[in-house]
Amino acid sequence: MSDLPDLYFRIRENGAAVFRLDTETRDRRIEMQQVAVININRAEFKAQGDTVLTAAEEEAISTWMSERLAILAARSLDDIHRAIDHLNLTAQWAQAKATDAQLDNVTDDLLIAMHDLRTVLVRKKADRISKN
Numbered sequence: 001m002s003d004l005p006d007l008y009f010r011i012r013e014n015g016a017a018v019f020r021l022d023t024e025t026r027d028r029r030i031e032m033q034q035v036a037v038i039n040i041n042r043a044e045f046k047a048q049g050d051t052v053l054t055a056a057e058e059e060a061i062s063t064w065m066s067e068r069l070a071i072l073a074a075r076s077l078d079d080i081h082r083a084i085d086h087l088n089l090t091a092q093w094a095q096a097k098a099t100d101a102q103l104d105n106v107t108d109d110l111l112i113a114m115h116d117l118r119t120v121l122v123r124k125k126a127d128r129i130s131k132n
Helices: 055-098 099-131
Strands: 009-011 015-022 029-037 043-046
Touching: 009 029, 009 055, 015 055, 029 055, 043 055
Parallel strands: none
Antiparallel strands: 009 015, 015 029, 029 043
């Protein structure tokens, strides 16, 4: 069990709980002691209770936070590319397969959402153009 990391990160909604792993127990069980909490949105972490984090642990937590932010950013961009695919599939569905009742059910919501998206994208593009 010596190849286990010193810290384990249990992902939570806005970050993670950090546990120190101990494999040197008498009965060879893995013991987990929570030592910190990470808030990824605020890019901060706090030691749990009276725990004192070592410099190596703080560095490991900071590294994990940087890597996690990169993963979340990549996922976010991937989600947008998937949304583009879904818009294309939705257009194909509306043109080729949708019944009048199905279109009545979704048309207003889709038009409002697309109008909102278009408004934001046009405004952001105009801001980028005016900066250049």
